[in-house]
Amino acid sequence: MIHTKYGDMEESLLERKEIISEDENAKTIRTEYWFSGEEVRSDVHIIIKKGLDVKQIMGDL
Amino acid sequence: MANTQAICNSFKQDLLNAVHAFSTNNPAHTAGVADSFKAALFLQSATLDAAITSYTGTAGEVSSSGTNYPTAGVAIASWNAPTLTGGVAFTTPTASFEFPNVTIATPFDCCLIYNNTIASKNAVMVCTFGAQTITAGTVTLSMPTNASGTALLQLA
Numbered sequence: 001m002i003h004t005k006y007g008d009m010e011e012s013l014l015e016r017k018e019i020i021s022e023d024e025n026a027k028t029i030r031t032e033y034w035f036s037g038e039e040v041r042s043d044v045h046i047i048i049k050k051g052l053d054v055k056q057i058m059g060d061l
Numbered sequence: 062m063a064n065t066q067a068i069c070n071s072f073k074q075d076l077l078n079a080v081h082a083f084s085t086n087n088p089a090h091t092a093g094v095a096d097s098f099k100a101a102l103f104l105q106s107a108t109l110d111a112a113i114t115s116y117t118g119t120a121g122e123v124s125s126s127g128t129n130y131p132t133a134g135v136a137i138a139s140w141n142a143p144t145l146t147g148g149v150a151f152t153t154p155t156a157s158f159e160f161p162n163v164t165i166a167t168p169f170d171c172c173l174i175y176n177n178t179i180a181s182k183n184a185v186m187v188c189t190f191g192a193q194t195i196t197a198g199t200v201t202l203s204m205p206t207n208a209s210g211t212a213l214l215q216l217a
Contacts, residue, residue, distance in 0.1 A: 005164065005197040025066055026190035031198075043198040046190045050205050051153065051213035052068045054076070 004033060004040035014040065025049060064103060064171040066189040067111035068214075075183055076216070081176055083140040083152045083214075096178035098185065100158045100202070101134030105168040105192045116175040116182040129163045137174070141207045151212030153204050160200040168192040172202060186214065 001008040015034040020027070026048050033041040075081055082096045099116070103109055107121030116133065119125075125132040135158055143152040158172070170192040174185040193200070205211045 003162070003197060021191045023191055025188065028191050028193065030193065039196050041198050042194075042196045043201070044193045044195050045201045045203065046193075047203045048188055048190075048205050048213065050211045051151070051215055052066065052186055052188075053149075053215035053217040054068050054073050055217050 002033065002041065004035070006035075006040055009035065009040065064105070064107055064187060064189050065110035066171070066187055068186050069111055069113055069184040071114040071183060072185050080179060080183055081185065084142045095139065096176050098137040098140070098154075099134045099175055099177045100137055101173045101175070102130065102160065102165075102169045102200070103171045103173060105170040107171070109171055109173055109187045111187070113173070113184045113187065115184050116173060116177075123165055123167070123169050128165050130160060130165060133177075134173075135160060136177070141212075144207075146209040149209040149215055149217050151207065151209055151215040153207035153213040157204060158202040162197065163195055163200060164197050165193075165195050165200075168194055188213075 002011045002014065013035060017032040017034065019030040019032065026046050029045040031043045032039050084095055101116060102123040103121050104123060119132060123130045137154045137158065139155045140152045141155055143150055171187055171189040173187055176183045176185060204213055
């Protein structure tokens with residue numbers, strides 16, 4: 001069973017689609033569950049690829 | 062308008078003022094107690110960038126109305142102890158951020174991390190990703206490897 005917008009549904013009744021996208025900051029794996037042509041659930045897993053840095057800058061005296 | 066991923070400029074200044082503490086090694090704060098941080102999701106239509114200084118409310122944030130999204134975001138459980146490797150100091154949250162059972166029809170594309178211990182809720186960083194909507198599911202933000210060159214927050 002899987003929880004959907006209509007409550008718990010048998011997962012075997014649902015069409016599962018996985019969509020992977022990526023940019024320079026993150027990789028996103030989107031998993032959609034469809035029933036009778038309607039998306040009834042989706043999960044989004046965002047994988048942050050790398051963080052951000054603070055660069056030190058030394059000023060003149 | 063769009064969101065722009067950035068270390069917040071105010072955070073850089075905050076570091077010099079010892080405003081933030083990611084570990085228990087924080088004598089300028091409460092000895093032995095790390096600050097509390099939170100992560101909030103913002104809509105693609107928002108305009109977050111390096112200029113944001115704090116979490117100031119719900120403007121541009123994902124709505125809590127009918128979405129099951131918690132206003133002000135979720136707590137970040139803890140951070141890895143800040144480490145210095147090859148001249149780079151870094152830290153990363155110890156676990157992913159999860160927003161379970163949410164339905165968000167308006168596209169969102171960024172996450173603001175801010176200090177929730179400080180009353181003024183000073184901003185730390187803005188992380189962006191491809192715009193998403195979600196139906197009755199879980200948004201998970203996984204952290205990068207906590208190492209020099211990849212950690213979520215690095216001072217090079």
